[in-house]
Amino acid sequence: MKVLKFGGTSLGSSERIRNVVNIISDNEIKIVVFSAIESITNLLSDFIKQSKNENWIISEQLLEIIKEKHSTLITELISSANLKEIALKKLNKTILFISKYNYKRVKIKDEKMILSQGEILSSMIIYIYLLDIGMDAALLPSLDFLRINKSKEPDYSFIKAKLIPQIEKHRDCKLFLTQGFICRDYKNNIDHLGRGGSDYTATIIANALNSNSVEIWTDIDGLRNNDPRFVHTTKHISTLSYDDASELAYFGAKILHPASITPAQQKGIPIRIKNTFNPEHIGTLISMNNGKDLKAIASKDQITTIKVKSARMMQAYGFLRRIFEVFDTYHTSVDMLTSSEISVAMTIEDTSSLNEIVRDLSVLGDIQVEKNQSIICIVGNFSDQNFSIQNIVEGLNSIAINMISFGASKNNMTLVIDSINKSKALNLLNTYILNNEPCLTN
Template sequence: MSRLVMKFGGTSVGNADAIRQVGEILQKAYTDGHEVVAVVSAMRGVTDMLINAAKAAAQGDDAAARSASTTIWERHAEAAGVLLGRTTGPDLAAIKQELSMFMHLCEAIAILGEVTPRAMDLISSLGERFSARLVASYLQTLDVPSEAVIASELIVTDECFGSANPLLDETGERTRARLLPLLEQRTLPVVTGFLAATRDGVITTLGRGGSDYTAAILGHALDADEIWIWTDVDGVLTADPRIVPNARTLSRIGYTEAAEMAYFGARVLHPKTVRPAVEKRIPVRILNTFNPTHPGTLIVPDDTVNGRAVKAVTAIRNLALVTVEGRGMLGVPGVAARVFGAAARSDVSVLMISQSSSEQSICFVVPSDASRRVVQALEQEFAHELHIGAIDRVWVQDDVVIVAVVGGGMRRTPGIASRVFGALGEKEINVVSIAQGSSEYNLSLVVEAADANDAVRAIHDAFSLGEPPRQEEPTLVVPE
């Protein structure tokens, strides 16, 4: 039998019906003989309520904390009433106690007039504590011995509050010491996602995709056979089904492909979160809590698993294209460094870069809400060059979208670019900018926002991604 780490997101534990489905999934895996560690997120929306209340308290509004506390308690008590037949007991008392602590923290924040990153980590991580206790208690009613485990007992991080980095060696020691005895006793641990702690026991959080990250960290520490990420979709799709009705679930993709797709807007694991699994080459499954018989998508080390060069088409929206151009840039060293130095000082993430071979223009894509800030920084940086005419202008094109064509087999397959641009040409879609990395895992292009959906559909059709590959992908069977 297998050792599995299963993570359930906020939608999967969002109410009593969802938690009942989670319980059935875990009960089946447990009774089938697997060693299972569950990782749970907060109920959907709870973390946002906690964060917003803390921010409101910093502005002197403590009513938001009282309202959030009441709503959060009612949601958990309602689920407990349905699942457990009670709204009292040690588990519910612990939730009430932590909500009381949350209220006291917000009162202190209101007095100070600010919420520190350290305090925000403590507040924002409370939701996972609530859901872990609720899920563990429900499993016990299903005759599955279970225990809620707070991840601060397991995962050791640095002090980078808000996006802490795990110290894997120390984490491994603590995790094995705490969880292996439970597994040996056939007890199913339900671990809080998202949160961790420093060596001194100060609560930290793991940032974006934190609960996925928790699952990968625990899988790494326990040498899991697989990590299963349960969400509300049937795995990783070839495109957004809201745009492409015939988008299909990919049965397998490679780690690098998954990272590229996540970067370019697909609903898949964030690259950071899967890194511990990659290090030990642990397969990761993406599965649907509400359609548990669907085989989902398996993420594996090999990027060429189905003989198809292109696997998916994704898009990132709400972007702007910033261009620096001028004849005086030709052959002048250091221009690119100054351009991206100015962007970095503006605290702006650059999503794509393209430069003409003549070196007379550099363009790059940034989030729309940051574009004016970047242009202002560039105009300050190149004020002299703009004054003497060495740089003609710095300008921005709003309402653009990056469309990315992703696939591990692209680097060995000639003609990919011609098929992409041929498909766009047939639909009379103008390409504003192009970029392709030397790894050739993706071909990225910029189009106007109005053309984005047509571009995604045209490329998806050009590579017949809605149809099974000629070399049929192997059917995945959930391990027994």
């Protein structure tokens, strides 16, 4: 059995959904994971925001847009009057459910319930459409089997115990549908796996079922060796290792959810990234391949650096522990770390507790905070004499490097620069490191 995942852009219109159905209509046994319809999760998030701010008129308008988008798909896709009526009734019931939160205080638990409706609606519409065209399929609600533990890690024993019997109930069925992104927590409350979490859903299911492959269907032909939004001469990456894919995903390659690599890597399950709109393209294969010839760059914005300087660090044990206890207290992860004899520099993405972190760290030393920073991650074989730290530094000789980290991984180097210089840096590295054609940097 293989697992396929289709993102929101793949489901953005009735024509696109028909295209997806053509892709999944072979005779192989598979589970297909669906995201919400394109833009629906953002609309639901905005609904929550406007409702919290008591902007009732705006929140009602957003709900009407959500209803209209799904109603249009139902009307355009489903021919049977009976099935169309069933789908519209389910849609109206969902809209009524969401609307009840429009005039009352929305709690965190309520937010997660509201956000889960996007995936529930998309999978419902596609399932009924498949019935309408005579395809045999089974809809397996992910809330019935997908659970995370206290550490927000997949509860595989629970997942297997719930999912496998559901599949076995449909012995003659070869096509199973489910929702991405949404799950339950260890208390059985509705939760989610984070934005882009449908990728993660797919690899968790693949791990639990020991699947032979995972396919992530998106709107581009796999990974590129640089960010095509800023660099015009990027190259396609056909294969790369799990570790390199993790680095690129974590540090800004938006095509893949960062956490989605681990479940597949644990079982050696290959992941192929494919383009829904160009299904014949080979895409990108992520597997045990060591990626010796890979050279690629990713970047992450909205980074804040925090530097702690204290002479008390010198030859003192436990100092770093005290620093990280502060971040642990405020549930804030550190992306990158560098240190010297008397200072430590760290980067964070989540700044919701920045003031409290700075306050607590100030007890340990002098604190310096820099906002509007970007991390650039360079992945490649640094044992290659043509791919060295010297090349990188020389290539960026006109740009100030605020932090640099190398050594924890032989295939990864990370830099921090001012965000205003990011586009120029990516283009310079494209020329000097990736050996692509020179690009304008202004």
